[in-house]
Amino acid sequence: MMKTRMIKPGDRLKKLYSAGVMLAAMLLLQACSSTPLQPWHTERLDEEFTVQKAEHINSLDDYLKLEDRLFRQLDEQIYAQGETGSDHQLDRYSPGSAADPRGRKPDWNRSFELRVNNPRGGVLLLHGMSDSPYSLHTLGLALNQRGYQVLGLRLPGHGTAPSGLRFINRQDMAAAVHLGMSHLSEQLGDRPIHIIGYSTGASLALEYSLDAMEGKATPVPASLVLISPAIGVHAAAALAGVKNALASVPGLGGKAFLQVQPEFDPYKYNSFATNASTVVHRVTRSVASRIQARAAENPERVLPPVLVFKSTVDATVTTDAVVDDLLEHLKPHRHELVLFDINRYAVVKARLLVSDPAPLTDRVVNDDQLPFSVTLVTNQDSSTTEVISKTRPPYSKALLPAVDINQAWPPGVISLSHVALPFSPLDSLYGQRLPDNQEFLFLGQMAIQGERGLLKIPTDWLLRLRYNPFYDYLEDRTLNWVDRVKDDTPSEARY
Numbered sequence: 001m002m003k004t005r006m007i008k009p010g011d012r013l014k015k016l017y018s019a020g021v022m023l024a025a026m027l028l029l030q031a032c033s034s035t036p037l038q039p040w041h042t043e044r045l046d047e048e049f050t051v052q053k054a055e056h057i058n059s060l061d062d063y064l065k066l067e068d069r070l071f072r073q074l075d076e077q078i079y080a081q082g083e084t085g086s087d088h089q090l091d092r093y094s095p096g097s098a099a100d101p102r103g104r105k106p107d108w109n110r111s112f113e114l115r116v117n118n119p120r121g122g123v124l125l126l127h128g129m130s131d132s133p134y135s136l137h138t139l140g141l142a143l144n145q146r147g148y149q150v151l152g153l154r155l156p157g158h159g160t161a162p163s164g165l166r167f168i169n170r171q172d173m174a175a176a177v178h179l180g181m182s183h184l185s186e187q188l189g190d191r192p193i194h195i196i197g198y199s200t201g202a203s204l205a206l207e208y209s210l211d212a213m214e215g216k217a218t219p220v221p222a223s224l225v226l227i228s229p230a231i232g233v234h235a236a237a238a239l240a241g242v243k244n245a246l247a248s249v250p251g252l253g254g255k256a257f258l259q260v261q262p263e264f265d266p267y268k269y270n271s272f273a274t275n276a277s278t279v280v281h282r283v284t285r286s287v288a289s290r291i292q293a294r295a296a297e298n299p300e301r302v303l304p305p306v307l308v309f310k311s312t313v314d315a316t317v318t319t320d321a322v323v324d325d326l327l328e329h330l331k332p333h334r335h336e337l338v339l340f341d342i343n344r345y346a347v348v349k350a351r352l353l354v355s356d357p358a359p360l361t362d363r364v365v366n367d368d369q370l371p372f373s374v375t376l377v378t379n380q381d382s383s384t385t386e387v388i389s390k391t392r393p394p395y396s397k398a399l400l401p402a403v404d405i406n407q408a409w410p411p412g413v414i415s416l417s418h419v420a421l422p423f424s425p426l427d428s429l430y431g432q433r434l435p436d437n438q439e440f441l442f443l444g445q446m447a448i449q450g451e452r453g454l455l456k457i458p459t460d461w462l463l464r465l466r467y468n469p470f471y472d473y474l475e476d477r478t479l480n481w482v483d484r485v486k487d488d489t490p491s492e493a494r495y
Contacts (some may be wrong), residue, residue: 109154138422389403
């Protein structure tokens with residue numbers, strides 16, 4: 001008979017201790033072999049807006065004065081330490097380099113306001129995590145030309161250095177959003193004010209809207225436009241807090257970042273702080289639970305009208321969450337999901353597709369129990385790159401007649417991406433072609449081949465599409481959406 005060995009409590013403790021020592025050794029080894037942190041990863045800029053400072057920041061003008069001090073501090077603490085010369089032309093924090101945003105006018109890393117005589121309404125633009133106001137500036141200019149007063153708000157921790165993301169929290173960002181909406185309300189009175197949120201900016205737009213619907217903030221937005229919204233993120237993001245806590249252990253400072261990459265983008269951080277992942281996870285979880293609770297208590301007044309733009313393939317956020325945690329809970333016939341499909345012609349021709357999003361697309365297009373409209377932007381058929389839009393009304397399987405949007409997939413493009421949607425093909429930084437001014441850095445569509453390990457720019461960065469071939473369609477739909485809310489529309493009729 002086999003004898004059963006009794007495990008003593010002391011043995012269990014010894015095993016746990018040994019496992020802990022091994023884990024610590026692995027972490028130390030990983031820390032020693034990781035990319036060394038630079039001043040832009042470690043320096044804390046204390047002139048940043050926080051909830052604690054909010055009691056002394058009573059207006060947008062106060063916010064912008066604080067922002068001025070913050071950018072002076074950025075010059076003194078980070079740019080002053082940057083190396084210069086031909087070897088650093090792709091370094092964002094090398095003074096005078098091609099990637100130094102301070103040489104571009106205006107500097108779209110900073111908050112901006114676009115005014116107009118006799119505005120028909122207002123729009124608050126909220127960029128994503130690790131981004132800057134640049135990401136929505138083209139849409140903001142189009143809205144301004146349409147007669148809207150536009151505020152592109154730089155959220156705390158952004159537009160300066162990746163270290164800013166180590167110290168942000170959702171309360172700081174939420175307070176900044178409240179201040180932005182209060183400013184527009186003071187300027188515009190009873191005229192409609194919309195919020196356009198990109199990625200995490202969409203989550204913040206939803207969080208503010210829920211506060212407003214519950215009487216905790218004013219004004220209530222007239223509508224929301226959400227681009228690649230961060231409604232649901234990977235469950236592994238919940239573990240980021242554990243890793244972030246390890247960053248305080250001597251020798252493990254690198255744990256403060258999920259990834260450390262060269263900083264060559266003038267308007268977006270390439271390095272991503274672990275704390276930022278924790279913040280996104282908490283915001284998305286909070287928004288999802290609040291929407292569900294509010295839908296159960298007051299289904300007629302959950303949120304203002306919502307228009308969502310989303311790529312069917314998105315490595316950052318999930319489309320399922322947009323349906324299950326947001327749109328499915330809202331009042332019928334007031335909301336719409338616009339999905340950009342993959343390039344069906346390229347897939348058939350190249351036969352390189354690993355995971356086809358068709359099941360998800362079929363679900364939202366064919367489900368007659370969904371209370372919102374769905375528009376699919378897709379190939380006319382698999383034999384052409386020409387693109388049409390097909391719309392399914394709420395609670396219907398019948399599609400409306402297809403609409404030719406007079407656009408086509410560019411050669412070599414197989415899908416959109418999370419980061420592509422708000423950028424025009426004409427964008428001078430991320431666009432389809434090199435700009436006429438060759439002095440500016442270009443990070444858009446490039447056909448580069450050679451041996452690996454040669455470029456400063458990571459190869460996976462180059463593979464990800466940075467512009468939206470169908471940006472004009474997105475812009476037109478956005479302009480028409482906000483125009484639908486007339487100045488004299490009673491607020492109660494909007495929901």
